[in-house]
Amino acid sequence: MITQTLKEAFEVLNLPHMAAVYDHHAEEASRDSISYLEFLDKLLWAEIEAKKARATSTNLKLAKLPYVKTLDSFDFEFQPSANQRKVNELKTLAFVERSENVVFLGPPGVGKTHLAVGLAVEAIRNGHTAYFLSAHELISMIRENIESGRIHRKLKALNKPGILIIDEVGYAAMEDEVANYFFQIVSNRYEKGSIILTSNKSYGSWGDVFGNNVVATAILDRLLHHSTTINIKGDSYRIKEKKKAGFYDVSRYETDSNDLNG
Known part of the structure; x- marks a missing residue:
């Protein structure tokens, strides 16, 4: 239930990559006993890098x-x-x-x-x-x-x-x-x-x-x-x-x- 709620929040906040990698990082956090802060840090930076990649791709086309x-x-x-x-x-x-x-x-x-x-x-x-x-x-x-x-x-x-x-x-x-x-x-x-x-x-x-x-x-x-x-x-x-x-x-x-x- 909480996972579905989080994914809906990702969609509302326009965080598509975070939604896509959430399951992978959640499994990793559970397996390796990663702290909540480290888990959040991984999710946020995954989204940031994905946004950078999308911006680069768009700007290369526009150039x-x-x-x-x-x-x-x-x-x-x-x-x-x-x-x-x-x-x-x-x-x-x-x-x-x-x-x-x-x-x-x-x-x-x-x-x-x-x-x-x-x-x-x-x-x-x-x-x-x-x-x-x-x-x-x-x-x-x-x-x-x-x-x-x-x-x-x-x-x-x-x-x-x-x-x-x-x-x-x-x-x-x-x-x-x-x-x-x-x-x-x-x-x-x-x-x-x-x-x-x-x-x-x-x-x-x-x-x-x-x-x-x-x-x-x-x-x-x-x-x-x-x-x-x-x-x-x-x-x-x-x-x-x-x-x-x-x-x-x-x-x-x-x-x-x-x-x-x-």
Whole structure:
């Protein structure tokens, strides 16, 4: 009778995991002569951990990450210029607490997106929120919302996540109006929320990306004031796999890679 009453109370209090594990912990407590306080402690922490797991799962879905990869799976031996010491410092998530930014620079395929996603996954697992979109998606989003008259609502929405990840800045140039709204996004989050950004362009080329040196300078001024930049110079992971499989002209790739790395 008391067990049924307790399970009804769990349901009323929205403690589904506690209800699910009650019988197991009750049997354990009886078998091992566990005190009432220890029994309650086990039940409460089982519920807390289950809630954390549900929140993490939900926030991973809401983040719209292109895939889920961790920092631990990054091959620093293959890509030593990624600066593992700096990445480990970022893994503490102090930059999120301080609303600082992270920028990964480098040619295509060197692992910039992997590191950005890895930081986002680490943050989400520790109770933060994140949202991922490519620069191409952001440009399209800005254009669509300008046309629909909802651009200011969209800008507010982009302020909400603890981390905003903008991937592949530099693959497409922006016209003036889009670049100005990009500046507003960066400016609105300045010292309020972190941005993780990846780009295949050096900072000196951002005037071309944004079509305007003044706007590019203003963006860089806010983006880099409180930030960490990791410049990755190395081979492409994707080409590495093709080389292993024998599907790639190594000599041609090495020439192209040298050009990108300057």
